Amino acid sequence: MVNTRSKIKKTQNTLKTCFSQTPTPDSDHQSTHSGALIGSNDDLLTQILLRLPVTSILRFKSVSKHWRWLLSHECFTLAYDSLSISPGLFVRNVYIPFDVQNQSTHPFRTLDFYPDINGIRIIQSCNGLLLCCSDEGYERSRKYYIFNPTTKQFAVIPSVPGGQNVRKTIGFMGLAFHQTDCPHYKIVCIHGPNTSSIDSLFRIQIYSSITGKWKISNNHIYAPSHAVFRNAVYWNGAIHWAPSCLNPSYFILEDDELQNLPLPPRAAYPGVYSHGNLPIYFGESRGHLHLVEFNYHEKHLQLYVYEMLKDHSGWFVKFKVEVDDFLPAVPELIQRYQHPSIPHYSDYEIFDVVRGEEDEDTFIVLKIWWKIIRYNVVDKSLMQLLDLNGIYHGRIAYSTVHRYIQSLTIF
Incomplete structure (x- = not known):
């Protein structure tokens, strides 16, 4: 504890x-x-x-x-x-507690806090608040919401100005909130382009919960028309996008400034960051920004957990994890590892990296085949959180996994 x-x-x-x-x-x-x-x-x-x-x-x-x-x-x-801790996470709106032996109260059963005919899904979790949107329908008619699952308070975000021509080209909506450095939440929207040219202009608009209005940023982004802005993480006063070879960047809200995001050293395993691939995990915990990659080293598959320096100057390896440590959780995988020259990296998905006050309290939540496992990075202990057999099939992707943090914040 x-x-x-x-x-x-x-x-x-x-x-x-x-x-x-x-x-x-x-x-x-x-x-x-x-x-x-x-x-x-x-x-x-x-x-x-x-x-x-x-x-x-x-x-x-x-x-x-x-x-x-x-x-x-x-x-x-x-x-x-x-003082609040994170008791669990949402996987496609299904709540999974981190401690199966001492389960906390379920924060909600369904996302029905607002009568949206298209249903509601979670886009992003940020320090206790959830950014949600209509689950189906055209982008131009999609609604966006801020929801606190602890207090059950919610707010409807006004439509981005510019009419349907702007709203139908929304490529990103991200939430910025922190109890101390950003106590009044903000929404960052990236929209465009309207053309299919090689280098296209993407506009940025920012919504402030203080004013209740959108404003156009002084910055814009030139990127390929197929550029991907997703898996946003708010950390250290800025919105960060999961780095890829196309657009490694972060946006400082207070200064209205766009900066390049440095990348960690390439992992030894080929294919990382090629063709726009994303890292297998990108997220924040207890004021630390993390990025996780696979590394194939001497016929052994490893996880490298990188941490970003506070001044954004670069990354360092915080934890190294041997993938073989996960095998006791899923004995069926041992048979697959009779040929160690073949890295079965596709068997694993990293859902969350949860830092404790001390390193020995830090754990990783991952999916191995159909099981969701909690793995302590120091003592290497394993705990099964959920068996997905018969519930989900195929990959889930951490972009659909969102941490739940208890918060009394009122907005």
């Missing part, structure tokens, strides 16, 4: 500046006196409430007006969200 004691201590000084302490009246009964002491001391009460599960926090908002104010206060929500 991750130790959160140090994080709780860090929040105490901040909370003391937010909530005042009220004197407690005398009482003949010690229990009544203790209850009054806690109930009238916002700082003490907050320290207790920070240790409760999110379901209790939401329920306790109905205790009184004062408790609702306290639990909705920005200082409390920031402190609670900073």
